[in-house]
Amino acid sequence: MFGLRDGAMRTVDRIRGIAERVAKDLGLEVWDVQHRREGRGQVVRVYIDRPGPSATPEESVSIGDCEQVSREIGAILDVEDPLPSAYTLEVSSPGLDRPLRDARDYVRFAGRLAKIVVADAVDNQTAFEGHLRGLDGDVVLIENARGRLHRLPLDSITRARLEVEFRERSERR
Numbered sequence: 001m002f003g004l005r006d007g008a009m010r011t012v013d014r015i016r017g018i019a020e021r022v023a024k025d026l027g028l029e030v031w032d033v034q035h036r037r038e039g040r041g042q043v044v045r046v047y048i049d050r051p052g053p054s055a056t057p058e059e060s061v062s063i064g065d066c067e068q069v070s071r072e073i074g075a076i077l078d079v080e081d082p083l084p085s086a087y088t089l090e091v092s093s094p095g096l097d098r099p100l101r102d103a104r105d106y107v108r109f110a111g112r113l114a115k116i117v118v119a120d121a122v123d124n125q126t127a128f129e130g131h132l133r134g135l136d137g138d139v140v141l142i143e144n145a146r147g148r149l150h151r152l153p154l155d156s157i158t159r160a161r162l163e164v165e166f167r168e169r170s171e172r173r
Helices: 002-025 063-080 103-108
Strands: 029-038 041-049 087-092 113-122 125-136 139-143 149-153 157-162
Touching: 002 029, 002 041, 002 063, 041 063, 063 087, 103 125, 113 139, 113 149, 125 149
Parallel strands: 041 087
Antiparallel strands: 029 041, 113 125, 113 157, 125 139, 139 149
């Protein structure tokens, strides 16, 4: 069984390498690559993103970006054939409510609304919602709606994701 898992990891690594070459040429980056067996067969999912300090809805990956990356990755996969059987290729963005995975994300998305769950209680709670205020060393700063700043140890965070924030329009046209 261990050998089978190693083979699957090598396949994902090969697909990631292909996806990263394609994304880089288009000014994008690969956020994640997944290869899974699902009810309809094998599925390869490639998540792409725009590099940079912040991804607002206006700066996010477009459908056109996904289509172009899918066409180019698909063409290379057809030639290199890293998968022994038929598969479905899906290319998308991680979404506006994406998970936060590492220290860079807390800096990149400073100012954005997020929900964070920690393993060990901080300020007598384990779930937080508020605006990210970046990092202080290995501590994530999040400010709740009442303006209270919480300091969450990065290594205590078990789940974190951005929340979609809807703002009212100040002017009606």
